[in-house]
Amino acid sequence: MLGEGILKGLAETARNFAGSFVSKERLTTVQYPEERAPAIEASRVFPFLVYDGPEWEAGLRCVACQICEKECPPKCIYIEKSKDKKPDYVGKLQIYPARFDIDVSVCMSCQICVEVCPFEAIKMDTEFELATDDRFGGLLHDRKSLAKSNEYYHTIHPTEAAEVDARLAEEKAKVEEKARAAAAAAAAKAAEAPKSEAPKTGEGTEAQ
């Protein structure tokens, strides 16, 4: 019969239309912004800097090594090193970035900065509602607006943050182990030194 193919197609559409009233999986629209689609853990939008502890300036993990600046494909990161140093999570004195700007209008969310950072200092955020009406400076994020706490990192990427914390704790434990071993060796040497000095003073008094 002429038109049979069209009728088959219309039956298909009718089935979907009627079905969207009764079955949840046929109704796939999410009414944004009142509803949100369920967030996916691994998603990445723009980078942010992680800091440990309550204070962002003291706890900032970044040591201004500039590796992310060099590897960034569109060159959206601009870092200026500081002149002084501050202690990092194991207590060693490191320089920190005096200026760390990311131009979010240039950034293409490729995550290469996160991959190459040796200090777990820069991670990907999931915040995407960043529209602003300031065309020239509004999308230039500086150090303060980029710094977010480790607790925030745990809320957006729990599995990743747990792995990073485990790795950092391991590093810290290794450094502390080495420090303890060095201290024990120094203490052993100091314990030997007074024993070798004692006979000398005895001789001196005898000579007198």
Next chain:
Amino acid sequence: MSELELESWNRPPVVDMDGDLLEVAMGPHHPSTHGVFRMDVALDGEKIVKLKPVFGYLHRNHEKLGEGNSYLASMPYTDRLDYICSMTNNWAYAVAVEKLAGQEVPERAEYVRVIVGELTRVQNHALSVGFLIQDMGASGTPLMYAFKARENILDLFESLSGSRMMCNYFRFGGLRVDPTAEWLDRTRQVVAELPQFVDEFEQLLVSNEILMARTQGVGVLPKELARNAGATGPVLRASGINYDIRKVDHYGIYDRFSFKVPLGEHGDVYDRFMIRLLELRQSIEILEQALKDIPGGPVMDPKAKIRNFRPKAGEAYGRIEAPKGELGFYLISDGGPNPYRYRVRPPSFVNLTTLEDMCLGHNVADVVLILGSIDIVLGEVDR
């Protein structure tokens, strides 16, 4: 190859001496040109007598950027070439660099590459058919069915690589992230629902009389012209030539999967549309086999370097069967961290060569369909 067949591209130029021909510029602002693409068309009444494609509106000089960036930094830029199929773009670039540097890829990584590549092919073909029907005037209903299936696949990509479309997932010597067992289970679920989607799609479209009347016999690409003009992918196979790079080059581990390569007979728009649906079904076959056999192990070659990657001096041309055709990368290395020459061989660019031949004698409405059936993405054509 007879001289008579070669005559088709030695046509005398069309000169409008009496001012009878109507010259129309279709695009670049046109909802059906699949991106910013212009066609300068000369019409004799309703029939087309001359068609010159004009593009370059999306030229971002990707090749020169590639010369200024390191090899790894070009990987996110390849996502943006054929912006619908970012995973296969990454794969082609990774294959070319691995050929250049002589790197090996672990077995699990090859399986995941096949899974991700075939998922990309599924969503690209669904999208392409959906847009073709949209151009025919179907006001988006089959397109939205395709988008619904595509959303599931994009959600999988997001949980694997972090981004729906610009995945930046492949690395030289493997992959960036190892998929978890939970991700593989979700993929199996999605793949199990795909045949039902293809059935629904076919029921909606394949025997539709309007579609058949509009697409059968329209935009015929003869076999010898397709071969000589370097058409690849579904466009070539719809004209009847059996050339699928997955079967020819034996790249990756495609030899382990049994799948068929559908061929068309007439080379018209209907054949190109049907070939895409048939290839969709074959991709589902491959996915089911790959998801069953995937082994454990690492996904990254342990000797591969992320930073300071300097392949030895030399050159290499690596290609894969992307959903649109043959996507190839030609790299010349001078031993430094940046390539000396970085060239993308885009399938859509070369497939457009015969657009004029296919459109001569048809109406403007048919031109829209023929362009849609070649399936171009301007990000690739212009780079």
Next chain:
Amino acid sequence: MKTVEEIKAAILAAVPGAGVTVVQNPGPAAQHSLLLDAAHAVAVAKFLRDDAELNLDFLSNVTGVDWPDKEIAEKVKVTKQVEKEVDGALTTVEETVEETRKHVQPGYLEVVYHLFSMEKKHGPVVLRMRTGNRSDQVTLPSFTPVWRSADFQEREVFDLYGVVFEGHPDLRRILMWDEFKDHPMRKDYVDPDDFEYEPTAHDEVLKRAQAHQEKVAAAMEAGQ
């Protein structure tokens, strides 16, 4: 499939007098290529396409490469007559002196073709052609009459590198607009100073942006 040397022998048998040289490709990929001369290129191409055994009917990729002029400095040992003081008297003595000789190796534009066979399912066969130099001798024969797929790709090489293909049916710019002047993919291309504001400019980009801002400020003052 035949090796590069065998293909060269087959070409020389079919097109006598063709200047074909094998260019070795270092590195693991081992895709060696054949350098053709411009005079016999189209005849060689026709032979490669129509030969029963090779049957290379699919031209996949046409690439342009820019090799700029290179200044090569060599240290050469030369025996020269040198005037020296020997025992208080001025005499001429022969001495071997190291001299640095510089010469300029002229650059050229190169076009690389990758051929495959759809019938026999083999490939790639890589061909190369080089122009005389980069300024006035930039003509090469076009392969479009042999393989239609070279049509748009040769136009792109013309647009971005400046190689003029003789025998191409429609040689005009394809990616840049028609009135554009220079050839962007050449290594010595300087992009125009139409700089946009870039907040995170650094290194040379910062210098150029500052120079541009100064120029714009000066122009605005002069305009006022």
